[in-house]
Amino acid sequence: MPGKNTQTSALSGTIMCHAMWARDGRELADFYATALGTKVSQTYPDEHGNEAAFAFHANGAMYLFYSSASYTAPVWPEQELPFHMDFVFDDVEAAEKELLEMGATKPDHQPGGTYWTVLLDPSGQPFCIHGSH
Numbered sequence: 382m383p384g385k386n387t388q389t390s391a392l393s394g395t396i397m398c399h400a401m402w403a404r405d406g407r408e409l410a411d412f413y414a415t416a417l418g419t420k421v422s423q424t425y426p427d428e429h430g431n432e433a434a435f436a437f438h439a440n441g442a443m444y445l446f447y448s449s450a451s452y453t454a455p456v457w458p459e460q461e462l463p464f465h466m467d468f469v470f471d472d473v474e475a476a477e478k479e480l481l482e483m484g485a486t487k488p489d490h491q492p493g494g495t496y497w498t499v500l501l502d503p504s505g506q507p508f509c510i511h512g513s514h
Contacts, residue, residue: 398436398443399466403504406448410435412483412503413444416468416476454505458490466508467497473512480510 403409410421417439425445427433436445455462470476477498481487484503491499497509 396442398445400445400447401504401506402447402449402452403506404449404452405504406433406446407435408484409502409504410437410444410446412485413437413446414439415483416480417444452504454501455507457488457501457507458492462507465506467511468508469511469513471513473498473510476510 401409407421414421414437417437419437419439421435421437423436424432425434425436432448434445434447436443438444468476477487477500480500485500487498487500488507493499493509497511499507499509501507
């Protein structure tokens with residue numbers, strides 16, 4: 382077959398961690414840990430010994446949140462996002478209510494119609510929530 386690569390690749394990686402930045406990494410880590418039903422379990426210091434990154438494990442993945450004084454939230458939907466997270470909840474209406482109570486906000490722009498809802502986390506980054514139909 383023309384163009385077929387017959388060499389065996391050594392590449393077969395696994396994602397170890399999902400990392401995000403925010404002005405307050407601890408606040409964001411606590412927000413997402415609560416949304417996923419867990420708690421922050423690890424902290425990592427910066428070069429001066431100050432807590433700078435906060436992690437937890439959920440559903441076989443590690444989530445890591447860094448504090449950055451220079452962080453600015455994306456201007457969404459005007460700016461394209463390099464990535465975002467989607468969450469599924471059994472009761473999406475109840476989950477939306479709790480997430481809003483925890484500090485999320487709901488922007489006017491909702492491109493998902495009845496399929497998904499866009500929320501902004503406490504750092505201003507969009508994420509989507511879906512029901513588990």
